[in-house]
Amino acid sequence: MGGWLFDPAHWSGTTGIPVRLLEHLGYTLTTLLIAAVIAIPLGAFVGHTGKGGFLVVGLSNVLRALPTTAVLILVVLWAGLGDFPVYVALVLLAIPPIMAGTYAGIRAVDPVAVDAARGVGMREWGVLANVEIPNALPLIYGGFRGAALQVVATATIAAYTGAGGLGRFVFDGLALQEFGQMLAGAVLVALLAVLVDLGFAGLQRLTVSPGLRPVGTGGKR
């Protein structure tokens, strides 16, 4: 594996490691963005109103049960090649953890704080935006980072339909029985996953209020 990975020939050109890495990162970030745009408002709405919790849990379980390969194949068969099927499959994969995290996060906000928010005269939107979401952020990030890990790992299947990304190495390695290449692909994926997670951890640190850190890191008591 080391041999394959550190062979300079694999580090350049349109099929080199840097290009594949960027493609993979591209799939991942785009997927997460789309999934977040769908799942956070949905989870937040259901969490805020407290209605349809059953729906969220049910929906995310069904989505979790969807085999990504099957979704991918179906969409390919239906809509043809390209990035679209990949995004459909990956977005469906990313939605459940983000939605569940958001929902759980909002539900877990101290009801007294929410009550206080209404009590000081915030409107429902204000309660959601100024109190519930900021307080739910740690759990939202939890779901989001879980989704990110899964998407990074699964974006590999883009290669199954001939698209790029690090999965290329894995699939080509598999087809060619070149285990060096395949392992290198897997390791790069895992590495990318760790980096992406670190990135989001940094973002989380920047955007989550210090008041919500586990007691002991922030202050006394």
Place this chain on the structure above:
Amino acid sequence: MIEFRAVTKRFEDGTIAVDELDLTVEAGTITVFVGPSGCGKTTSLRMVNRMIDPTSGTILVDGKDVLTVDPPTLRRGIGYVIQQAGLFPHRTVLDNVATVPLLSGWDKRKARTRAAELLERVGLDPAFGKRYPAQLSGGQQQRVGVARALAADPPVLLMDEPFSAVDPVVREDLQNELLRLQAELDKTIVFVTHDIDEALKLGERVAVFQTGGHLAQYAKPTELLAAPANDFVASFVGRDRGYRTLTFLHADVPVHPVTTAKLGERITVSDWTLVVDDENRPKGWLSGVDGEIEVAEKDLISGGSLYDGSTLRGALDAALSSPSALGVVIDDVGAVTGVVRADDVIKALAKARAAGEVPK
């Protein structure tokens, strides 16, 4: 002024939390709702700022039916302090306090200045402003809660068991501060508690609720103590009613002279002698002995609370707790001015009664 007119709240599950409540809270006073758990205090309170809407009846705040006002607007004009403070964990203390002014469209700087001012007013160092709620003790959080409710300077303040989460010592501090604040600010305050002592201490008028959402009695503390409307109120107000009544009486008690001595002096004590220090502050009693002695620390009998001239209760307790049966009276700086006797207190009480100061 807040008026409840035949207000009833029945929850969806059929619980009647408040039953035909008729009650008027006078402007500029503290009114306390007290009663056992589940008697509908919180529900009554929350109907005022429409956190809950009544099933029937009308609530007027300053003559205006609350149901005609859009809830968020209504709430911005009514301070609300929740049990356990209910601070926003993700905002600094300063931002917590600045919430309502910001909501009402103040600019950020002004809101923060106001918030800092309020922190001081509730007895918190402005340095606390930068902390997050989790970094404060329970008592400090309560203070922030009060500051937040005061921020927009609302004429009406609703306080739901605001001091229940803290220990008795801190609690007493907070109560005293509330009284001090109210003396300055003159708000219309509705205060909920299940602690009758707190109710009697803070309330100009006290509404005692009975389980099932009935108002059992609405009266001044002294009236509650002297003439409970029914057995429920009597038992809720508790034992020591007579003694507690003394809290509300400031009648004069004659102050008798007392023999004092200083440490190291040689004296002949025939009766109880109060030993004082150089500033004339009490150090202990010497009981009668034979012959001349030198006043020594080791012979002192300590004990006895001191009476600072405030209420009859203090006077009686000073007398009762003193080994000499003479309650030591002190002035502002703690110097002895004389002694009071228990029977004088009892006479003062009788006089106050005769003068109608104690109801019936």
Place this chain on the structure above:
Amino acid sequence: MIEFRAVTKRFEDGTIAVDELDLTVEAGTITVFVGPSGCGKTTSLRMVNRMIDPTSGTILVDGKDVLTVDPPTLRRGIGYVIQQAGLFPHRTVLDNVATVPLLSGWDKRKARTRAAELLERVGLDPAFGKRYPAQLSGGQQQRVGVARALAADPPVLLMDEPFSAVDPVVREDLQNELLRLQAELDKTIVFVTHDIDEALKLGERVAVFQTGGHLAQYAKPTELLAAPANDFVASFVGRDRGYRTLTFLHADVPVHPVTTAKLGERITVSDWTLVVDDENRPKGWLSGVDGEIEVAEKDLISGGSLYDGSTLRGALDAALSSPSALGVVIDDVGAVTGVVRADDVIKALAKARAAGEVPK
């Protein structure tokens, strides 16, 4: 008997929670540890059953150094009641109570029979046995906690703020039941609270802890009230010390005759007259009027607590709360036997003091 000998506990972070504690808890008594938050009460308690091991010093339970006993074995012989009851949420009430007997190898049926018996003993309907803890009120949970601790009939019982989570009314019930139980069972009980009233009510001896893990005073309640060892204890024991002292005095107070009348009678009242019903139970006072009147309900002045002959405190309060300044004395069935006067109580106190019943 539990002995603390120079026991110190210093936590890893350097906090000294208990500092050179020397104290002996007599067998068969209730000893209360009281003090402000963080003063080391819980730590002291938990060292007895080795939930925490001391840094230095020795703790003996019935003469045996606890450090020589394997902790689980030691603990099975010591009942422990925690704040919030600490019940197992996943087990029925009955199984909760049966836990320790089962652990000690009793067979299931016997353990359950015992558990059912204990539920009754702590005042719970055996039907509660099938419920889960979440289905009980706070007060009921506390009772289950006590039952569970008693299940293996341990000679020693440790109770850490067991009643702090319930409201004052239920709390008083639980306290009375504990006293009743103790009268039957005669355990060695260490009881932790931060409520001085609870401490004075329950403790045969009270240990007042001061922040920093110092034992400030260890004495009987009357001694604490009469002679606080230092300013800290004095302020912690609080105001009304003199009045509270009366709780512990049962000295005789002269009972004076009182003029009584019945409803509907025609009488001439010159002074305060006590109106009674057919069973001679007090209904209210009539104050002096001119000429003959018919005794009517509407003229009655109610109020005043009743004195059942128990403590001087009751006698004084009855007198103080009575509109006539005469405290009504009743017998077991509630019939009037006479009246007491406040000044008699004060004389009784002086007499008790002279007789040395009130320390110093």
Place this chain on the structure above:
Amino acid sequence: GDPLTGGNNNPAPTDTIVVGSANFPESTVLAEIYAQALAAKGVKVSKKLNIGNRELYFKGVQDGSIDLIPEYSGVLLKHVNKEAPEVGSEEVYAALKKALPQGLTVLDKSAAEDKDAVVVTKQIAAQYSLKSIDDLVPYCKELVFGGPPEFQNRPDGLPGLKAKYNCEFKEFKSLDVGGPLTVAGLKDNTVQAADLFTTDSAIKANEFVVLEDPKNVFAAQNVLPLINEKKASQQVRDTLNAISKKIDTKTLLDLNQKLASPDKPEPEKVAKEWLASAGI
């Protein structure tokens, strides 16, 4: 190194024949035909179909996971011996019999041929006037080629095209084994030339042009059964040889067309119908 050679080579002998197939429909239907014919003769059969590519299933045959699988003589020979120079049908067959590892053998070859082939669309063929791979050579550098990932390394893949025609494509796109992806790639011009099987019904359906292979990069590809010798009883041999006699290239085309027909019949059913029609 290649970790799969470390696999277990001692299959527990049982009398059941495990029939495998590669992961494309023609292989599956052929495997079904073998399996059903054997079963009809009372041989115990179990199926592990759609395993994957040769690189994968060949290991399965070696380690005894499967006993029988339809194969193609030329590619199989190249798989076991990269350097094998043989191209003619008979030579390949003879060389193959010799080159197979111990314990494995192939039975009689059929007349049916299904080769890999370089295929282009009609438009590309017209644009560059392509008839054979030779015509393609000048344009290789401008074109993108699509095929299964393993095509990059197979002797009868890109290396062969380079060695024999000196054709190196601008880019290679990993697609599938002559499946819908490759077809789609050609159609939407993602790739201009691709590796398809000559019997693929998509060629006709989409009017693709199969380029001739004068230099025989793609060796003769007679369909034949690859089998574990231990399982190759006389009865089994006879049955399979009888089948091979009946299969020709036309048969493959028919089978593929049937599989691709709009009602998507199961390979199992297609196999059954063929066996019935062939009278086996």
Place this chain on the structure above:
Amino acid sequence: MTWIFENWERFWEVTEVHLRLSVVPVLIGFALSIPLGWFASRSATARAVLFPLANVLFTIPSIALIVITPVLVGVKILDEINVIVPLTIYTVALMVRSVADALSAVPGHVTAAANAMGFRPLRRFFVVDFPLALPVTIAGLRVATVSNISMVSVGALVGLGGYGQLFTEGYQTDNSAKVFAGLIGTVVLAALADGLLLLVGRALTPWARAGR
């Protein structure tokens, strides 16, 4: 849907394989994650090692893991172990956290009460900690089971995939009905397994619904 009825036998056959390939890893993974989770709930060091490790394991693409497994385990290329081992690894990676969180969430006053009554550690674990951790653990198990059922299909890439076989075949023959059949099979199986676990969880935790 009609595909399922027309090819019932085939469908049932892949269903069996799919079920076996998903249930076995869940059971083994669950059993392994209990001691690991317990360890993580007790020791910060164990947490610091196990959690990141679980994360990394989880990010290894499943096909890669499935293909590498025979090398590491040394079994036949078409052996079901090749799917079972990687899925077990994923299950453990998912469940360690759940179990650790569930155990850490047992209220401190309850465990303190148990200690005070004289429970020894092992007994306390089985009688108090683990039962109380069940609701959260089962929630985690449900996610792990559903994920597993959905992931088994990837095994089709090496010829072992239950419904995954239908995906490959359907794809090869441009037959969406077949892919759809596999999809429905997967979702139904997942829903059934999820529902079953929900019911088992309810049966095992009667107290959880006893709240007022």
